[in-house]
Amino acid sequence: MSGCFRNICVIGGGPAGLAAAIALKKTGRKVTVFDCAAPPIDKACGEGLLPGSLESLRQLGIEIPADAGFPFGGIRLTDGCSSVASHFPGATGMGVRRTKLHGLMVEQATRAGVSFAWNSKHIEVAPGGVRVEGRLIEADLVIGADGQNSAIRRRSGLGAVTREIRRYGFRRHYRIAPWSPYVEIYWGRRAQAYVTPVAKDEVGVAVISGRSKRRVQETLADFPELDRRLRDAEPASAQMGALSVSRRLRSVYRENIVLIGDASGSVDAITGEGIGVSIRQAHALASAVERGDLLQYQREHRKIMRRPQAMALLLVAMQRSTHLQRRALAALAANPAIFRSLLEVHVGATGFDSLCSWRLLDFGWACLSA
DSSP: OSOOEEEEEEOOSSSHHHHHHHHHHHTOEEEEEEOOSSSSOOOOSSSOOHHHHHHHHHHHHHHGGGEEEEEEOEEEEEEEEEEEEEOOOSEEEEOOOOHHHHHHHHHHHHTOOEETTTTTTSSSTTTTTETTTTTTEEEEEEEEOOOTTTTTHHHOOOOOOEEEEEEEEEEEHHHHHHOOOOOEEEEEEEESEEEEEEEETTTEEEEEOTTTTTHHHGGGGGGHHHHHHHTTTTTTTOOOOEEEEEEEESSSEETTEEEEEGGGGGGOOGGGGGHHHHHHHHHHHHHHHHHHHHHHHHHHHHHHHHHHHHHHHHHHHHHTHHHHHHHHHHHHHHHHHHHHHHHHTTTTTGGGGGGGGGHHHHHHHHHOOO
């Protein structure tokens, strides 16, 4: 069965498509990436790579040079009244500008022997492969890596959704030295803001809310501590916006079409897991293609998404109630060991079952009494 998929077309040249192309090329397949844009491709995102994401990149042969980003040691949460922070267990993350990460991935894909067709317009699935600007490109397998609004997903009948929560995110960079060893997440009544160090003299600020018009500058007024820090900082990039969607699909493949990355379902950007999830999916897809068994990919995809989707639901649920949010953060500040345990679960160092029942009981009581 391993000979079923020898010639592969990847539609979408972002991190998910590039990760899939590199992983599949390692199995000896012929892989071509098509995208309507040309590198470097940018996107509004938090740009923080968690420790597991860095390890998944290394498995693709991609090391982030020290001068390409800025390390961070953990996560800090604050709502202006309470704050709590914890380091990652035994590793660090890295803040990297999306364009730099994309460039590094394109370089590795090129070294691996992946072929590219940038600036390709009018791409659609066709019998026997894909049609690009009216020309048929033969393929045994077509991979849709074309993002949240995937045309491949829609046109191939894979759009059935079992759960979806939509929010809106905007990102801007500021010329200021990072002031914290953490990615800082600021919780407000109407939005969250998270700050990622991306260079020795620059941070990226992303805001997420349920409102499409909540831009970065207007939202900073909701976070006085952050607003004070950035008041005199010079913007270092234009503002970009994107949907932040928690979405689960009924299926991620059909016949010889398979989805990956945000096209295949996604987690809210506040989790910081988008890139890491896509790369783990790429490894799982390469293994399934070697076996000639896309059902294996479907099963692994669900396992990969389970933990980040659960964390996304928890974080988004907190946003819906300011009262619950304040109590929960006060309880975590009073019980930092619980926050540390939750962070270990979040980065995949341990499972949910590691949260002892007595710890959760203590946390529940703390929430009630906060």
